[in-house]
Amino acid sequence: MTIAMCAVMPEGVVFGADSTSSVFHDGSGFHYFNHNQKLFQVGENSTLGIVTWGLGGINDTSYRTLIAELDDDLRATPAASIREVAERWGVLLWARYTAALAVEIARIATLAAMGPYDPAAAPPAANARSEAEEKELAGLRQNLYVGFCIGGYVLPDRTPMAFQVNVFPEAPAAPVPTPVTINFWGAPNYILRLLNGWDNGLKDAIMGSGKWGGTEAELVQELNKSALNVGMSTLRDGIDFVYSSIHSTIKALKFSHLSQICGGPIELAVISTDRRFRWVRHKKWDSAITEGDIT
Known part of the structure; x- marks a missing residue:
């Protein structure tokens, strides 16, 4: 990382x-x-x-x-x-x-063409990814x-x-x-928390909690009220x-x-x-x- x-x-x-x-x-x-x-x-x-x-x-x-x-x-x-x-x-x-x-990219295409893994499905859909395949796809995309x-x-x-x-x-x-x-x-999460007071993880958690009644844009507007206004005038400051x-x-x-x-x-x-x-x-x-x- x-x-x-x-x-x-x-x-x-x-x-x-x-x-x-x-x-x-x-x-x-x-x-x-x-x-x-x-x-x-x-x-x-x-x-x-x-x-x-x-x-x-x-x-x-x-x-x-x-x-x-x-x-x-x-x-x-x-x-x-x-x-x-x-x-x-x-x-x-x-x-x-x-x-x-090429091999890894082809594998991603194969897995992505399948349906998503659903742990609640019994039995699973015929073309659905298994739990292992779901993790494999996520890992390949990230790595x-x-x-x-x-x-x-x-x-x-x-x-x-x-x-x-x-x-x-x-x-x-x-x-x-x-x-x-x-x-x-x-x-970038730690410096974003320091400068803005929040990061995307916190924003997503609030949006997903069901306790915020506004839009995502309105939430960002509220969160940004705590942000520090970074100002740099010279290269040495930068x-x-x-x-x-x-x-x-x-x-x-x-x-x-x-x-x-x-x-x-x-x-x-x-x-x-x-x-x-x-x-x-x-x-x-x-x-x-x-x-x-x-x-």
């Missing part, structure tokens, strides 16, 4: 992410690695950055490799805008994703999703921008990028905000009863309108070796 962030500001774009990745082992549950790379510069001496969450890789192909291939493509044929960069990333990724995960945020600027236009690229296994075609200003992905949000999420999970799905070194990068990609905090290659060392 991940806590990833992007903040687009007048002076540039700030990216941030934790470093924990989770691997599920049958019989023993999840195993966590705390030095994964989720934030990348696109090429070298670049004005582009990308952060990812969700599926950690496409079988034996890493996102590091695919991002390098994107850079090769951009060097051969420069893009005219950030949107075009995001679109080309989506096309490249979609081709690899659908080829490498095969991956998201990216790619941002920066493309010369000669120095306007900072960022776009989100979501890849779903049941999508009919390559993803269409959507613009981003400030957003959180992966495990860096502080991104770091604090990720750090707060990691600590909230650490001291909760939940699995610590976020953690490890926090990485931060900035692309200012007058400079190229720069690391603010970046773990060294020996970070896993020196973990816990006192220097």
Whole structure:
């Protein structure tokens, strides 16, 4: 799991992410690695950055490799805008994703074509999913999703921008990028509770309780009365905000009863309108070796 962030500001774009990745082992549950790379510069001496969450890789192909291939493509044929960069990333990724995960995608299609599992049905409908198949479908849908945020600027236009690229296994075609200003992905619940006083889980629980008589939009309007109005004027403020949000999420999970799905070194990068990609905090290659060392 991940806590990833992007903040687009007048002076540039700030990216941030934790470093924990989770691997599920049958019989023993999840195993966590705390030095994964989720934030990348696109090429070298670049004005582009990308952060990812969700599926950690496409079988034996890493996102590091695919991002390098994107850079090769951009060097051969420069893009005219950030949107075009995001679109080309989506096309490249979609081709690899659908080829490498063809068996899993076909399995999802087979299960989705069946009727839903109904525990009250006796006997169950002829084409209904079993309880095990229902869980399998939910797991495949969740575990095969991956998201990216790619941002920066493309010369000669120095306007900072960022776009989100979501890849779903049941999508009919390559993803269409959507613009981003400030957003959180992966495990955003804790920072949303801190900033807004609520998250979607609380909203859904209230709506499903039968005790709220208004519409969902009216409920959101009431809940938002407790929200903090976040204001950032400089890139340094943005860096502080991104770091604090990720750090707060990691600590909230650490001291909760939940699995610590976020953690490890926090990485931060900035692309200012007058400079190229720069690391603010970046773990060294020996970070896993020196973990816990006192220097």
